[in-house]
Amino acid sequence: MKLDEVQTLDHEFVMPTYHRMQVAFERGEGARLFDVEGRDYIDFGSGIGVNSVGYGNPRMINVLCEQAQKLIHTSNLFYIPNQALLAQKLIKLSRMDMNVFFANSGAEANEAMIKLARKYGEIRFPKKRYKIITLQSSFHGRTLATLKATGQEAYHKYFAPFPDGFVIAQNLQDVYQKIDDETCGVMIELIQGEGGICALPQDEVRELAAFLRQHQILLLVDEVQSGVYRTGEFLASHLYGIQPDLISLAKGMGGGITIGAVMSAHKNVFVAGDHGSTFGGNPLSSRVALEVLEILEEEYHSKKLQAKIELFEERLEGLLKRSDIFLKKVGRGLMCGLEARDTQIQQTVISQALCAGVVVLRSGRNVVRFLPPLTISECEIDEGFERLHLLACLDE
Numbered sequence: 128m129k130l131d132e133v134q135t136l137d138h139e140f141v142m143p144t145y146h147r148m149q150v151a152f153e154r155g156e157g158a159r160l161f162d163v164e165g166r167d168y169i170d171f172g173s174g175i176g177v178n179s180v181g182y183g184n185p186r187m188i189n190v191l192c193e194q195a196q197k198l199i200h201t202s203n204l205f206y207i208p209n210q211a212l213l214a215q216k217l218i219k220l221s222r223m224d225m226n227v228f229f230a231n232s233g234a235e236a237n238e239a240m241i242k243l244a245r246k247y248g249e250i251r252f253p254k255k256r257y258k259i260i261t262l263q264s265s266f267h268g269r270t271l272a273t274l275k276a277t278g279q280e281a282y283h284k285y286f287a288p289f290p291d292g293f294v295i296a297q298n299l300q301d302v303y304q305k306i307d308d309e310t311c312g313v314m315i316e317l318i319q320g321e322g323g324i325c326a327l328p329q330d331e332v333r334e335l336a337a338f339l340r341q342h343q344i345l346l347l348v349d350e351v352q353s354g355v356y357r358t359g360e361f362l363a364s365h366l367y368g369i370q371p372d373l374i375s376l377a378k379g380m381g382g383g384i385t386i387g388a389v390m391s392a393h394k395n396v397f398v399a400g401d402h403g404s405t406f407g408g409n410p411l412s413s414r415v416a417l418e419v420l421e422i423l424e425e426e427y428h429s430k431k432l433q434a435k436i437e438l439f440e441e442r443l444e445g446l447l448k449r450s451d452i453f454l455k456k457v458g459r460g461l462m463c464g465l466e467a468r469d470t471q472i473q474q475t476v477i478s479q480a481l482c483a484g485v486v487v488l489r490s491g492r493n494v495v496r497f498l499p500p501l502t503i504s505e506c507e508i509d510e511g512f513e514r515l516h517l518l519a520c521l522d523e
């Protein structure tokens with residue numbers, strides 16, 4: 128199908144909820160995408176951090192096909208061997224004493240996390256605690272509760288009334304001012320993915336984590352974007368040296384198959400009937416996620432991931448030096464970006480990059496975001512940056 132045919136159908140039959148770029152992709156290989164016209168692109172976006180093992184990864188495809196032939200779905204009314212194995216793997220990689228609930232997306236994982244924190248707030252204290260404090264530039268999802276938890280007001284227009292009990296703090300210092308005797312949890316992204324690839328200060332996060340522990344208030348860490356080796360460690364929490372009470376994951380965990388998870392250090396809060404999902408952690412998604420984790424664990428232990436992170440950082444520094452349209456490099460590992468001088472430049476870079484055959488993403492008001500597949504090769508990194516160096520806007 129040609130691009131204009133896709134566009135005609137899309138405009139007629141799909142709700143126009145997205146600002147789409149003028150491209151439709153047909154297939155991918157490694158970190159390279161091909162559009163319906165056959166043009167190729169180096170993918171530094173990986174479907175917003177989802178395609179963690181790239182396109183057509185033979186190990187992922189093999190288990191996907193094998194499992195699809197055996198059993199795709201049963202429901203959580205029955206034991207699911209792949210789900211149990213996946214939970215065991217997540218806990219091993221997290222190096223934390225936790226258990227897991229499986230969902231299908233980031234927002235759903237966060238919903239589960241919020242519900243668990245609320246139940247904790249009810250059963251742990253004599254007077255029910257239900258408030259959750261979140262940060263101003265955060266993004267936690269599009270359901271009503273996760274939207275309200277999202278601190279960016281722009282997302283709230285039209286959709287009130289929201290579930291009660293979300294309190295927005297300006298920054299980590301302000302969290303202390305917002306805590307009261309109804310607070311059950313504080314929910315943060317260690318590196319704000321949609322809010323400009325903004326890494327929270329490590330010392331402040333560690334201080335807050337210690338304070339919350341002392342006061343038995345839960346620390347909820349949204350690792351939907353930062354988790355599963357994106358920052359160079361399995362969890363950004365590892366990078367920060369903290370042990371949250373609850374952690375949510377999604378995106379890169381399934382390599383493109385929809386799955387989300389919440390890990391909880393409070394293993395007995397949820398009991399049968401408290402929460403559920405028809406699809407969450409079904410035999411197919413669990414099997415694929417388990418393989419994705421194994422592939423990425425090998426990349427990590429062989430130090431290949433670290434080598435790529437270093438090369439990527441070097442290449443980003445090169446772009447930063449090449450042009451004064453960028454102010455600084457932001458982020459950690461392969462969750463990184465270049466802060467542009469303004470929104471206009473950010474948009475120009477993204478659209479010129481696409482024309483030059485490189486997919487990059489926006490984040491916040493002025494950041495050009497890079498979330499390449501974690502299995503990207505050094506040649507693909509170099510080729511992507513060679514293409515970026517040719518952008519006309521760099522010389523303006």
Ligand SMILES: Cc1ncc(COP(=O)(O)O)c(C=O)c1O
Nearest residue numbers: 232233234266267268320351352
């Ligand atoms: C940190 C964070 N949390 C939650 C979400 C929502 O995830 P989903 O779109 O899978 O519901 C996102 C999506 O971008 C995210 O970056």
